[in-house]
Amino acid sequence: MGTDGRGSPAGVRRAGQHGVVLGAAAVTVLLAVAVLAALTALTGSSVTEGMRHRLAGDPRLSLSVSGRYAEGADEKADGPVRAALQRALPGATVRVEEVVRASSPLTLPTAASAQGSGTAAGASGEPVAPLAVPDPQRYAELTQGAWPSGTDQVALSEGVARRLGVSVGGTVPLVKANGALPMTVSGVYRQSPGAEAFWRAWEEGASLKTPENLVLVSRELLRTTPALRDELDVQWTALPDPGRLRVEDLSGLRSRVERLTGGDAGRAVFRGAERPLEALRASSAIPEALGELGSPMMVARSGMLVPVTMLGVLSAVTMVLTARQLTEFRRAELLLQLARGAGRARLLGVAAAEWALCTVPAAVLGVWVAGPLLRLLEWWGLPVEGAAAEAAGPAAWAVAGTALVLHGCAALLPVVWTADGGERETPSRTARRAVAQRAGADVVLAAVAVLAYLQLRQYQGLLSPASDAVGFDPVLVAAPVVMTVAAALLLLRLLPPLGRALEALARRGRGLVAPLSGWQVSRGRAGQGAPVLLMALALAVGALTTTVIAGEAPSDRDRAAFEVGADLRVTGGELSPGARYGALSALPGVAAVTPLVSVQGTVRSERTTVLAVDTAAVGALATSGRMASGAWTHAVPAVRSDLERGSLSEQLGQLGQSGQSGQSGQSGQSGAGVPEHGMVLEGRPAAVDVQVSVASSEPVDRTGPLWLSAQVEDASGLVTSARVRLTPDGVSRTVSLPLGQGVLHYPLRVTGLSLRNTPVKEYTRPTLELKVSGIAGAALPAGVKWADVTRGVYVATGLGCPGRADQGQSEAVLKAGVCEVSQPAGGLLSAVVRGVDPQVGVPAAAADSFVLSSGADTVSFALRPGGASKAVGKGAVVPALVNAAFLRETGYEVGKEVRLLSDGEDQFGLRIVGELSDLPGGAGRDEPQALVDLRALSGARAVAGLPPLVDDAWLLAADSRSGAERAERAVAADPRLGRVRSVRAVAAALAEDPFRSGRRSALVLSLALSPVFAVAGFTVHAVGSARSRRREFAVLRALGVRRRQLAGVLRLEQSVVVGFAVLLGGVLGVALAAVVLPLIMVDGGGRAVFPSLELTVGWGWTAVVVAATGLGVGSVVLLLSRMLARVDLARELRAGENG
Known part of the structure; x- marks a missing residue:
């Protein structure tokens, strides 16, 4: 393996000849792999943590098994039931609680039903279910009183207590079909935060619509009350901790819960053993909750993939640019070796060795750098949701492999092409044909951009049909990237006219620098397209990112205000x-x-x-x-x-x-x-004083309890009720109806009166004569009179009124009703009332606390024009x-x-x-x-x-x-x-949603690193462009052009390109933000956010990104222009040099 170029060692030694470009390629690969691996890990962890956070706050995340209660049977079934619940929820920490409750709802008469809200006899009031919970303080907190004990105490929720108008010490009847159970209110409670899942499971088991209607009682009451003990269920509820769940575990969890709830629960629990409980059944809303997580997870993943894809395209352009420069650097050497007879395999092997020596270690290092990069984000205070620990996982190595394949193809395929046939002559094109081809390409790019926009418009607020198949919304991810790239490529057509304008302007002067630079730019001789595209994309990503970040907070406040309805919302x-x-x-x-x-x-x-x-x-x-x-x-x-x-x-x-x-x-x-209604009370009274008398056809001690109620409306229109008990002795007296404590919203007006007569089984149905002579501090408005407005009884026929034969009435009316009503001279109201039939009543001992839930024991009066009947007109x-x-x-x-x-x-x-x-x-x-x-x-x-x-x-x-x-x-x-919800708190919760927090970190990372890609790519381009023109510079130097002038040519030429790219990228980013963001900003369900996103351009940060990129690239130009303008005349002009 000598110096003849055979094998890898020679390739390794030859790598030093192209050290600058290979180093740039290595840095580009390292940066791309590190950033994309970090973003990929961040995407996965963000979706996982968002899923866990959403499930932790979902009250449906529970699994219940219930059966018919029998003394001692629950203890025998406890072990098998808990084991079955654990089998259905493997791998999760499970909390199981056992309660005893009524198997069907009972009824509590509401304040409204007591005033005549019922529309028919037998209509139900407030459905409730008695519930015995061990240690209720673990699930609720008292606002008044104490927890129930004994066999006659209950604790009511805040909502039910308010609707009933009762407080601690009051008496309420639990009404069943066969009678009523008088109970004393021992306390008023509210649910504890974090216990919502248990309350919802108990509510579902009791067939209620809201957990507010669960009435807490002692277990002793349920076991010893004959009317209840035969209709009891015991219920075990398991609440899994989602802190260890992974996204891939959801389908298995859902299938196991569905098997338990959809099959024979007794068989699944006891596995063939004796069943101590009858009617065993399992229920859970976990499948529903998991099913509803699909869209939020898909939206979160899609939202994360938008900046990931943007940076992926930016990385790809940068890597292709560096690979192309590497090819250009060794083109002359490859042609020379090809002419000397070098084989294709050996040339490719040498090039591959040079490439691998620099890029493979860079890719591996990039995978390991991803973790520290994420920890740096976490140190800056940005949420990374444990992504740093998963940064070196399989997904990161897949990113590294993809980057190496892309860069390797861009760097090595030109070697194969060159070695195969040498430099092929490019066929000449006529000017007309070139214009037609460019126009065709422009039309295609415009069509692609428009198509992407139309796709976003079509699926605005919806997930596209392909989303389920790929795990994210491809339209939401790809359309912004396609629009950005297509728009940037179209705008590149403006660069040649800009160069020609610069050239024409420079001709007016006498210098050489400006005309030469304009000529280079206008004809694209310096290959400016790729670097301009790179910088434009980098700045577009930066501008788009700053606009998203700037617009999120105002959008969150708008969404929170729409949800709350005002700055603050107070309930309870x-x-x-x-x-x-x-x-x-x-x-x-x-x-x-x-x-x-x-x-x-x-x-x-x-x-x-x-x-x-x-x-x-x-x-x-x-x-x-x-x-x-x-x-x-x-x-x-x-x-x-x-x-x-x-x-x-x-x-x-x-x-x-x-x-x-x-x-x-x-x-x-x-x-x-606002119709004329009610009598306005003068001043600021604390009670309503009414001059009233009521006489009964029966003896006083044989007439059921009588109550006079007044409906009092405050200045805002809110109506409250005040009542007082009456004595049916026919004596006119002033009674005071207290209005409660606190500062009322004056002025007040009395809008209605009602008379309630509790039916007693042992008594005779009474006929009552009610007379209201006046209300202190109130005058009757002109043109109106008090009229009967009792709902459900529109005529007196069938009531058994005195002097009426009730001919033609098929059956008697059991409800209370008004026989006649009039306005006496000097008074307000005179009415003859038939009480409710005693056959629907209660024993005399329970009459004081009993109220018919249907309101059948109450008649009502209100002011109407001329005292018109309630049956006239439509209201x-x-x-x-x-x-x-x-x-x-x-x-x-x-x-x-x-x-x-x-x-x-x-x-x-x-x-x-x-x-x-x-x-x-x-x-x-x-x-x-x-x-x-x-x-x-x-x-x-x-x-x-x-x-x-x-x-x-x-x-x-x-x-x-x-x-x-x-x-x-x-x-x-x-x-x-009460409890307060504020726009501030709801907006903060939206901002802190883990499904979104990862996207914010990704956006910040994109904002910080997109200029780095631009600077790195442009540096490689500037070096390659200058070196490719060394012979041209040598000729110019030989003709007498000074080195300073050559540096000026490079400076002006690259500055024009930089300025154009900076302007293009900034404008493109803001324009795309205006068009795209309202279409891609969706809520957790995949719908467009409402109210829609109002464009908020982050001009400050956008300017910072543009300035940072421009200054970074400009600094590179200034530093390299003088160095690259140096030319070795003897070497560059020597015949045969460089092939």
């Missing part, structure tokens, strides 16, 4: 609705407060949600600043300016306009708004703003009037006065929704005899960014106010 709490307004409005940093109320119904058989807010309180907040994209404080509702259709402020004003609504069947009537009409889905699904248009139905019964009308794209804080995207004024809604429900609505939440608008933070801290510090 211990305070009464009336007192909550004063407490929340007094918080620091709060500009406005409104309750949020929702009503469910149907319009043209389409499920519709009606949302109500106090438009008078929030209308002034609908300003351009609060409705701007990325705003820190928001309007209420938090509508972004591009989602409104018209002026939101004016539309909110229309919702709250006072006026009479059509209550006499005149459905076209204008002026719909009130409320102005409404509707979303686009409402118009699309129902087929109505703006200006039309529609009716909202519930269980087939008319509720109230909606007059469509405007449209919004969607309603923030509502039922969700693409669900038909309407927004109304709360006072108008309360008025419409009052005159229709519908029960008052409870507040779902409270929306708070902050006066500033810091004010929102102060208010959030204040609510969090006072549990009595």
Whole structure:
């Protein structure tokens, strides 16, 4: 193996001849492998950690086995059940809990049903299920009282306690078909964070719709109560820890859980042994939860692969450029050896040895560098989710192999071609043919770019059909890259005209440098296309990356505001609705407060949600600043300016306009708004004082308990109830109905009165005469009278009213009803009422706490124009703003009037006065929704005899960014106010989603390294370009051109190329960001983010990237221009040199 060039040793020694280019090739391969291996590991770890994070917060991640409870049987079955659960969830740490619960729901009468909400006898109230949990403090926390003990105590959730209007020490009946069980409320609880999966499993097992309706009791109560002990289930619930799950484990986990839940659970648990439990069954929503992870994981992987693919293309261009320069460097030597008779195999072997000596170690080193690179990102505070530990895995070696194959093909195939036939003459092309070919290529590139854009438009918000097959969305990944490359190649056509313009400009002078540089650029003699493309791609990636990073935070705030509905959203709490307004409005940093109320119904058989807010309180907040994209404080509702259709402020004003609504069947009537309803109370009363008397046809001690309730509406439209017990002795007296504690939202008005008579089995059905002489501090408005608005009983026939024969009535009406109603002289209301039939009653001992869940024991009164009957007309009409889905699904248009139905019964009308794209804080995207004024809604429900609505939440608008933070801290510090969700917290959660955090790290890595690729590639190009023109420079030197002038030619020539590439890349990146980002930014479900992404160009960082790249390349040009302008005249001009 001597110096004759045979074998690898000679090739190794000859590698020093091309040390600069081979070194550049090695650096390029090392950099490409390290970056792409790091990004590949980051992609995998980001998806895995995102999957684990999503499952850890999913309340459906549980597996339950339940069976019929029998004394002692649960202890025998405990071991086999736990073993079966562990078999179904192998490899995971499993927490198993056992509870005993009622097998079917019972009923708790709600406050609404007590006031006459039922529409038919026998309608159910609040469905609940008694549940005995060992150590309940592990799953819930008390807000009031103590945990239940004994056989007569229960603990209620905050939501149920609020709807029932009870607190600790109160009595509630658990109603079954065969009677009621009076229970004392020992405590009020709320679920502990992190226990959601257990609560959901228990709720599903009890056939409930919400875990709020689980009533905690002692195990002793369930075992010893005869009405319950024969209908009990024991349930084991397993909660796996997803911290060790891998993506490839999901399909196996899903299949094992489906086998257990879809087959014979008893056989799977006991494996042929004796079964101590009957009716054993298994249930789980784990398959559903895992199925829903497919789209988020695919979206996350696709989002990560966009910067990976961008850098992959950039790396490929850089490697091909360095490989091409290596080929050009040794072309003359190869031709000389070919002329001397060297064989093709030996030439290829020498070239391969030279190439492998530098690139293979670089590729291996790149794999090992990927880990430290990721740890460096982690040191900078960027999330890498454990990717550093997996950086040297199989995927990294696959990346290294791919890079070596690409670079090797680019470097060695020209050697094979040259050795095979020498330099082939390029056939000459006519000018017309060349123009036609370039035009054809341009048309193809434009078509490719347009096709990629159309594909993104077609699948905007959707995963393309090929996604499931490849594990990512190929359209989402490839289309931006294709558009970027095609656009960059098209814009390269501008370089020759730029050179000709420079050349023409330079001819006006007398120097040599400018014309010569312009001539080189205009004719492409220096091979500027590849380096310009490289730099343009690098800067486009940088500009695109900075735009994504700059736009993510404002987009997160917009999405969070749409989800929350306002700056802050407060739910739950211990305070009464009336007192909550004063407490929340007094918080620091709060500009406005409104309750949020929702009503469910149907319009043209389409499920519709009606949302109500106090438009008078929030209308002034609908300003351009609060409705701007990325705003820190928001309007209420938090509508972004591009989602409104018209002026939101004016539309909110229309919702709250006072006026009479059509209550006499005149459905076209204008002026719909807040109907005249209720009697306004003067001053700031703490109680409603009513002058009232009630007489019974039966003796006082033979008449069931009587309760007078008043519905009181505050200034926002929120209605609360106050009640007092009456004595049916016919004596007129003033009774006081307390309004609760706290600062109420004055002024108040009484919108409804109701009388409830508890039926007692041992008594006779009473006839009651109710007289209301007056309400202190309130006057009856002109033109209205108190009228009977009891739902479900529209005529007195069948009630057995005095003086009525009830002829033609097929059966008696068991519900309470009004026989007649009038306005006495000097009074407000006089009514004859028939109590409920005692056959649906209870024993006298339980009468004080018993309430019919259907509301059949209650009659209701409200103010109506002229005291019109409730059966006349269609009821009130409320102005409404509707979303686009409402118009699309129902087929109505703006200006039309529609009716909202519930269980087939008319509720109230909606007059469509405007449209919004969607309603923030509502039922969700693409669900038909309407927004109304709360006072108008309360008025419409009052005159229709519908029960008052409870507040779902409270929306708070902050006066500033810091004010929102102060208010959030204040609510969090006072549990009595409830739980708070803020735009800040939701936006932070979106930003910290592991599915997205890896993409952010990838973007930062792309931003930092894309200029490095540009500098490295351009350096190789500059060196190669100058060396390829050494003979040209030698001739110029021989003609008298000074070295300084040659350096100036190189400087100006490369500076033009650099400037053009910098400008091209910056403009291309920003333009592509404007076109592409709104199409590729999708949520976890693969849908386009809503509200849509508003373009936010990171001008500062974009300028930094452009300047850094320009300065880096410019520095290379300055340093190399003088060095490369040096020419050895004797050697370069010697005949025969260089082949």
